[in-house]
Every structure is written in C-alpha cells, then in structure tokens.
Amino acid sequence: xxxxxxxxxxxxxxxxxxxxxxxxxxxxxxxxxxxxxxxxxxxxxxxxxxxxxxxxxxxxxxxxxxxxxxxxxxxxxxxxxxxxxxxxxxxxxxxxxxxxxxxxxxxxxxxxxxxxxxxxxxxxxxxxxxx
Numbered sequence: 001x002x003x004x005x006x007x008x009x010x011x012x013x014x015x016x017x018x019x020x021x022x023x024x025x026x027x028x029x030x031x032x033x034x035x036x037x038x039x040x041x042x043x044x045x046x047x048x049x050x051x052x053x054x055x056x057x058x059x060x061x062x063x064x065x066x067x068x069x070x071x072x073x074x075x076x077x078x079x080x081x082x083x084x085x086x087x088x089x090x091x092x093x094x095x096x097x098x099x100x101x102x103x104x105x106x107x108x109x110x111x112x113x114x115x116x117x118x119x120x121x122x123x124x125x126x127x128x129x130x131x
Contacts, residue, residue, distance in 0.1 A: 002026040002121045004099050009126030016089050016130070022082040022099030022123055030055065033102040033109035034082045035062075036073060037116060038095035038128075047111035048097070049073040049084060052104060062109045066092075089130045096125040 008020040020036070035050035051073045052060040061073055072085040082099050100119035102110065110118050 002101065004101065004121060004123035006097065006099050006123045006126040009097060009128045011129045011131065012089055014089060014091060014130055017085070017087045018089065018128060020084040020086070020097055020099075020126060020128070022084075024080050024082060024099075024101070027101055027121065029103060031104050031107075033104040033111065033118075034073075034075065034079075035100050035102065035109065035111045035119060036082075036084045037098045037100055037111075037119075038093075039098070039125075040092075040095040043095075045098070045116055046095075047115055050109040050111040051075060051082070052109045053079060054104065054107060056107065060109070062112050064112065086128070089128075091130050094128060094130045096127050098125045099123045 003025045005023045031054040036048045039045040050062045070088045074083045101121040102118040
C-alpha cells in the first residue's frame, strides 16, 4: 500500500521561500519518477518538477519552465522523503501542491511531456498561498 503525505505548505509573501516535503511509504520498486504537481483554482493540474530513480540516469531532475531556477526537487538518502524547495515565490505559484509517483516504465520521467497520466500514486495535497 503506497502512501504519500505532503507537508510544509502555508502562506508566504512574494519573494519568499517554502520547502515542501512528501513522506513516501510502501513504494517497493527500484525505478520510479517522484514528481510534484500543482493545481490553482480554475486551472488544470500542472507538472512542476520531478526526480528520476533508476539504475541509469538516477537523480535526473525535470523542471517546468515556469519554476526552473527557482524551485529545486530533491530526496533524502533513503529516498523516503521527497522535497521541493521553492524560492523567489510569485503570486502565480499559489496552488495546491501534490506529490506523486510514476513507475517510469519508459526509463525517464514523463512529467513534462505527458503530464499526470503516468502517475498512479498521489498525496492529498498541501496549500501554498503567495501574497
């Protein structure tokens, strides 16, 4: 039973920083794509960032253009916690943020090319409000 639990959301002023965490349990596969998505009111869910776990290209990261150079995705050494460090936050970063896992059967993270379609495990989300 795979379980993902996000934390770290909250309210922050423009230009500020937040770090989101996602505690992962029950995911027993060596390969996977650990991703962050967000959904703002009235908008579709958007892939934000991801990190690939696998025998080849392990640790490869992916970023949406809107967050590149501001957000950093990482994991702890045991790969049980997924992080999203968010700096220089903007009003348009306001959204509910979700962590998710894809089996990454293709050997890479498809978050930027196929969106959420390959992600089968999801957390409940955490609100980030920038004002």
